[in-house]
Amino acid sequence: MGPLHIVRTRVGDAIFARVAGDEGPARRDRIHFAEGPRRFAPGSAIHVVHxxxxMFVGGIRALLLQxxxxxxxxAVDAHSGFRGDPWGRLQRTxxxxxxxTFGTDADADRAIAVVRSVxxxxRGTAPDGRPYVASDPHLIRWVHVAEIDSFLRAHDRYGAEPLDAAGRDAYVADTAHVARALGAVDVPETVADLDRVLAEYRxxxxxxxxxxxxxRFILVRPPVPLVLRAPYGLLSAAAVAMMPRWTRWPLRLPWLPVTEATTVRASGTVMTGAIRWALGSAPPLPELT
Structure with a gap:
């Protein structure tokens, strides 16, 4: 085992531990290797994207857009605990x-039942006086379309295997199964429908x-160790660069079109490539001797 392989393993393990938690390896084995029927076949569009x-860039964009x-x-502010336990929320998500995506039908159904119960x-009342309940199909659909639009756009820009038009539609259709199971209605199944539904929420x-x-919490005061602040900053800059222009001022996000199209995009490509390499989903680099 060469020194580069050791570095790759250690970095990959550290990333995986942050995203999946201490029980991540056991969960991974259960999800990927359990016997039983699965809704999505290997190589399906949802497998490719997820x-x-x-996804690291898409996830940050999804949180901002949602x-x-x-x-x-x-609902998130009052009930999710994302400030007190951000890593726990990330690991659950x-x-x-x-x-x-990858589990058996039984695992997927169980996970969906847990989320529906939560x-x-x-439920509660928003600061503007309107009541809310997280099981509202309209809110579930909003969270879904903001998430799927973010994952797909991030994959279009930074994915190792970008999808063609048919593959992008297939991804939207694949994810619609989960949204409907969670209680959403009128869920988009094509990219054109996804764009239409997002516009309807404007x-x-x-x-x-x-x-x-x-x-500010996500971008300025992220709950990451000091040594990871710079890499995280590059990922978050890539996420902000993909946010629609109309969202920038309301969320106090910068809009620097030239920088975003050059420096930010290049750094996003480098960072996603580095993560892909560390997690073992990219060809290995030659060992140094």
Missing amino acids: SDAS SLHPLAMA STFLAET HERV PELEATPAARQAA
């Missing part, structure tokens, strides 16, 4: 994505004080 390092719905943000208990969206606080 197994790629571009925060723009006042009722969804009120990554486990859910893995179970519903959604039923998450009149409801606004940057509340809670949304701006969340953006």
